[in-house]
Amino acid sequence: MNFSRWRDSGRRFAFGPHSIFYQRHGEGSCALLLIHGFPTASWDWEPIWSTLCAHFPQVLAPDLLGFGFSDKPPHHRYSLMEQADLCEALLAHCGVNEVHLLAHDYGVSVAQELLARDLERHGHGLRLRSVAFLNGGLFPEVHRATAMQKLLHSPLAPLLTRFIRERGFGRALAKVFGPQTQPTPIELHDFWRLVAENDGVRVMPRLIRYLDERRKYRTRWVGALIHTRVPLRLINGPEDPVSGAHMAERYRELVPAADVVLLPGIGHYPQVEAPDRTLAAFLAFHRERVPSPS
Template sequence: MTFLTDSLLVDGVRIAYRDRGRGEPVVFLHGTPSHAYEWREVAPRIQAAGYRTIAYDLLGYGLSERPAHRDTSVAAQTDLLEGILDALDVGTVNIVAHDIGGAIGQRFALAHPTRVRRLMLVDTVSYDSWPSSTWQKIIDEELDDFTSLSQEAFDALLTRQLEMTVADRTLMSGDVLQAYLAPHRSAPGRASFFEHQVRHYDSKYTEEITGELGSLTMPVRVLWGERDEWQPLAYAQRLVDDIPGAGLVVVPGAGHFVMEDAPARVTHEISEFLTVPVPPRAPR
């Protein structure tokens, strides 16, 4: 299934993206180990509800360029998001951000508060919540010698991790599993996975903004899978406690990739959140 159909040149790099619909813009930020494919069941439904929906593969992920010598950390991806919005002529935007995309969403909302109308954080990394214990083990054992991994061994490793993202393991199988594995079905693809994704699993990018979360003034909603194996629910509650006025919605029986376990529920929660009034901004 082809979800992203277009490419955009931003700051000298090629970004694969999808921009559909008219109305208030909503940007979907994906997580890891993933790409924008994870929003395939949700973004079109939000578009049908009357919104302009924008999804893209982070730099180094999915169909976007995988530059050999380019920073693809959370901080760099945050800067790139600003360039993408400028290139698409988007001023203010609603952000729906999952996992590592949630770190980008948090940082962008803090750096550019006048450009974010609403922020939804979906099973996001935060504080010192990442990398999870299974990812830390992979970092310790494989990151410095990943070139020795065969395709078969790599597929087995990533499949084990992907199966942890859903409460219903049968959902991460067949064509869906193959779509998540597809970007890494080559030596360059495997290298890109470790260099552009795993190497940047570093909680410093969220820990350094912990003290700033209280300054967020836009509506914030935290959406979480009850059975998330990577991001414990306690972190969702901590975010709600630290962000003024933030609300928490827990999806029963869903895992870390809540949009795979419960796409209809996720669509409903996003749709409802997009109707929340945005308070007028105080003049500067």
């Protein structure tokens, strides 16, 4: 599916006063929810979308608030907690009461919060059936922010956003890809369009506050990884300078019976850089580790 068709075939739902874009395939009470990363959007899942739709009765992929084709209110206090609320609202909107998660980058923190809420529900309400993580900052103490992220998180951010252009954005994003799996000019252009949509560059300094939330809620979110009984798998591109091999090593240290699949040569975007290998690892997880519905 090309970029324009992805945008034009999407749906929308109201999350409070905000209009949220999402892709949906299929229907039913059980779904696979795809949670994207910063600074892009659900379009990241397109390379594996059709195969996932063939394996799950319903697949949902929202653009979180402030991202992609969803609303980007300029003065909003963006929060990972609110993004978890958004995901739950979308699931309710689509009639879902059992969900599998596949999360990347920023989305791994949203997934950790959903995992923590699942622990608190004690089997009541929405049921979380499995979680698969791609590269992301699961443990803030070993997350290595990029130079661009550091600048966006600094007092210089309002000035910086006036000068961010497609070429510089593309150079910065390409640095987190594997050396042999660099994004094409077309891919970089599409990523830029997601950020630039609806003047999205202006909200990036507000979105980047998620780095603070990861530290604030570390005990809660790492605790969810340690104490959950939900099947987990980390699929990791080890060449990623932000959350690659060092993040996988920390995962093995802290998560009981850690299930980790490394994709050699791959960087921060496994689903874009190596869609077939990412799918193989994800679908094997579901065959081997995730119980069938009762």
